Amino acid sequence: xxxxxxxxxxxxxxxxxxxxxxxxxxxxxxxxxxxxxxxxxxxxxxxxxxxxxxxxxxxxxxxxxxxxxxxxxxxxxxxxxxxxxxxxxxxxxxxxxxxxxxxxxxxxxxxxx
Numbered sequence: 001x002x003x004x005x006x007x008x009x010x011x012x013x014x015x016x017x018x019x020x021x022x023x024x025x026x027x028x029x030x031x032x033x034x035x036x037x038x039x040x041x042x043x044x045x046x047x048x049x050x051x052x053x054x055x056x057x058x059x060x061x062x063x064x065x066x067x068x069x070x071x072x073x074x075x076x077x078x079x080x081x082x083x084x085x086x087x088x089x090x091x092x093x094x095x096x097x098x099x100x101x102x103x104x105x106x107x108x109x110x111x112x113x
Contacts, residue, residue: 003056003079005048011037020066054079 007013014033018024024032040048062074086092 003054003077005040005046005050005053005080007048008040008053009037009048020069049080051079051081051084053081055081055085057082 011033014036015029018029018032019026039045040053045053057076057078059076060072060074062072064072066072083092
């Protein structure tokens with residue numbers, strides 16, 4: 001699953017991240033969310049498309065419950081910056097090369113698509 005820097009241009013999404021994930025004060029979250037969206041929406045910050053902001057990845061085992069949103073799914077998330085880095089070193093076909101499935105821990109020598 002890819003993660004995109006442009007998401008930070010959406011003040012409402014930023015607000016939900018600050019209040020739901022970080023349990024931050026709603027008033028402070030509103031100010032911060034608006035500030036992030038406004039500042040990211042500039043040429044100097046690539047309108048949110050700078051790989052620097054998405055040069056990360058994380059895995060979630062799933063099952064975490066977030067009030068108002070339910071249980072999360074198991075997933076691995078790669079930022080656009082990571083995917084761009086893969087492409088620069090010749091791994092742009094990572095989707096076809098993956099040799100594992102998130103539904104099991106078994107390995108396969110045959111690429112899946």
